[in-house]
Amino acid sequence: xxxxxxxxxxxxxxxxxxxxxxxxxxxxxxxxxxxxxxxxxxxxxxxxxxxxxxxxxxxxxxxxxxxxxxxxxxxxxxxxxxxxxxxxxxxxxxxxxxxxxxxxxxxxxxxxxxxxxxxxxxxxxxxxxxxxxxxxxxxxxxxxxxxxxxxxxxxxxxxxxxxxxxxxxxxxxxxxxxxxxxxxxxxxxxxxxxxxxxxxxxxxxxxxxxxxxxxxxxxxxxxxxxxxxxxxxxxxxxxxxxxxxxxxxxxxxxxxxxxxxxxxxxxxxxxxxxxxxxxxxxxxxxxxxxxxxx
Numbered sequence: 679x680x681x682x683x684x685x686x687x688x689x690x691x692x693x694x695x696x697x698x699x700x701x702x703x704x705x706x707x708x709x710x711x712x713x714x715x716x717x718x719x720x721x722x723x724x725x726x727x728x729x730x731x732x733x734x735x736x737x738x739x740x741x742x743x744x745x746x747x748x749x750x751x752x753x754x755x756x757x758x759x760x761x762x763x764x765x766x767x768x769x770x771x772x773x774x775x776x777x778x779x780x781x782x783x784x785x786x787x788x789x790x791x792x793x794x795x796x797x798x799x800x801x802x803x804x805x806x807x808x809x810x811x812x813x814x815x816x817x818x819x820x821x822x823x824x825x826x827x828x829x830x831x832x833x834x835x836x837x838x839x840x841x842x843x844x845x846x847x848x849x850x851x852x853x854x855x856x857x858x859x860x861x862x863x864x865x866x867x868x869x870x871x872x873x874x875x876x877x878x879x880x881x882x883x884x885x886x887x888x889x890x891x892x893x894x895x896x897x898x899x900x901x902x903x904x905x906x907x908x909x910x911x912x913x914x915x916x917x918x919x920x921x922x923x924x925x926x927x928x929x930x931x932x933x934x935x936x937x938x939x940x941x942x943x944x945x946x947x948x949x950x951x952x953x954x955x956x957x958x959x960x961x962x963x964x965x966x967x968x969x970x971x972x
Contacts, residue, residue, distance in 0.1 A: 679703070679706050679707055680706060680888075681706055681808065681864070681875070681877060681878065682808065682812070682817065682864035682866060682875040682877065682890075683716065683717070683866060683868070683873070683875060683890065684716070684717045684718070684719060684808070684811065684812075685716050685717070685718045685719070686718075686719045686721060687718065687719070687720050687721065688721045688723060688797065689720070689721070689722050689723065690722075690723040690724075690795060691723075691724075691725065693791075693792055693793065694723070694725065694784055694792055694793050694794070694795050695788070695792045695793070695794050695795070696723060696794075696795055696797055697794050697795065697796050697797065698796075698797050698799055699796055700799055700800065700878070702878040702879075702880055702886045703799060703878045705878075705886075705887060705888040706878055706888050717811070717815055718776070719775060719776060719777075719778065719807070719811055720776065720777050720778065721778045721780055721807075722777075722778065722779050722780065723780050723782060723795055723797070724779055724780065724781050724782070725781075725782065725783070725784045725793075725795070726781060728764065728765060728768060728781060729754075729768060729770070729781065731747055731754055731756060731768070734747035734748065734749055734754055735747060735748055735749070737753075737928055737929055738926070738928040738929070742759065742760050743757060743758075743759045743760075743802070744756060744757045744758070744802050745758070746926075746928070746929070751772060751773065752770050752771060752772055752773070753770070753771050753772075753773070753775075753810065754768065754769070754770050755768065755769040755770075755771070755802075755803065755806060756768050757798070757802070757803070765781075766783075766798065767780060767781060767782050767798045767803065768780075768781040769781070769803060769807070771807065771810060773814075774810075774811070774814050775807055775810040775811035776811070778807060780797075780798075780803075782795050782796075782797075782798065783795075799878075801879075804878075804879070805819060805862070805879065805924060808864070809924040809926065809932075809936075810926075810932060812864070812866065812936075813932045813933075813935050813936050814932075814935055815866070816866060816867040816939055817864060817865060817866035817867070817939065818864070818865050818923045818924070818936055818939055818940055818943070819862060819863075819864055819877075819923060819924040820833065820835055820862065820863050820864070820865060820919075820922055820923045820924075821835060821836070821837065821842075821861070821862065821922045821923065821924075822834055822835035822836070822842070822859075822861075822862070822863045822922060823836075823842045823843075823845065823846045823849075823857070823859055823860045823861065823863070823881075823885075824857070824858040824859050824863040824874055824876060825846075825849050825855045825856065825857050825858060826855055826856050826858055826889055826890075826891045827854060827855030827856070828855075829891050829892070830891055830892055830893075830894035830895075831858070831863075831873075831874035831890070831891045831892065831893050831894060832893075832894055832895045832896075832897060832968070833863050833865070833874055833893065833895075833896055833897070834846075834897050834898075834899050834952070835896065835897075835898055835899070835918070835919060835922035836898060836899040836900070836922070837921070837922065840898075840899045840900055840901070841899045841900065841901050841954065841956070842860055842861065842881060842899060843860050843861075843881050843882045843883045844901075844956050845899055845954060845960065846860035846881070846883045846885055847860075847883050848956070848957070848958060848960060848961050849961060850883070850885065851958070852958060852961040854961065854965060856887065856889065857885045857887065858874075858875070858876030858877075858885070858887045858889050858890075859876045859877055859879070859880065859881075859885055859886055859887070860880060860881040860882070860883035860884070860885040861877075861879055861880055861881030861883075861885075861886075862877045862879035862881075863875065863876065863877060864877055865893055865943060867939070867942070867943075871892050872892065872893040872943060872946055872947050873890055873891070873892055873893065874890060874891065874892075874893040875889070875890040876888055876889050876890070893947050894947070895947065895948055895949070895950065895968070896915065896919070896943075896944065896947055896948070896949040896950070897949075897950050897951075897952040897964075898910070898915075898918050898919075898922075898949070898950070898951045898952065899952055899954065900951065900952070900953050900954075901953070901954070901955075901956070902953025902954060902955065903953075903955065904953065904955060905952075905953065905954050905955055905959060905960050905963035905964075906952070906953045907950050907951070907952045907953075907963075907964075907967050908950060908951050909948070909949075909950055910944075910949045910950060910951055912941070912944045912945050912949075914949075915944035915949035916940060916941050916944050918949070918951070919940050919943070919944055919949070920937065920940055923936065923940055924936075925937065948971075952964070
């Protein structure tokens, strides 16, 4: 699997078969191996007994679903929703998230004698693993829609209700480019350039495509009575961006490089605030602005 230009390899015991049920992952599967220098995460899937975690230091607890603990070398993620007698999965990852042990329960035995393991590639596991992996490799996971056109990507960060899905649907309907996501984008610095990637994590518009290109602009969306775009300086852009990216504020060692990268990103890439009306005129206005700016 490759997400955000990162190769993720899964392995499991020979007596099991891995299955990925989420169809949004299909465009990210079965790709040729990346370049030798591509970042790589190895996930070893285990059906062993649940590891003991009572002596670990607890770092964060949602109190109703997942918690994060750590020891001297590793982080431990534990998904145990209220009412469940045992965890749904436990993941141990080294501090750089290069190697992951994922403890899961296998299903009943099939006719071929193998047992099926459905990989829990849903929130929070997939996004938490990528967040920790990207933190130390000049990258972020952003709460943003994204479109590629003419070899450039434009991303549209916004909190729930800001208009990401509405604007994404308008962009998709206009067919002026290819939507990569209406919910989550990855941005990485590669050889000095900021590259934006689509992800499998779609929003209400259901848009999740595998694609990437250099990032040309950041547009913070908000609903308005008219279409308007205003340039933001780097300080204002950083203030707007930080709440829109995945940051483990409970873990300062990991949060620090994410924050530093976000600040560097808005220095290199122009950022704007875009107020828009929920109709096709917003898309015409946006592309006229892009043409004039370039």
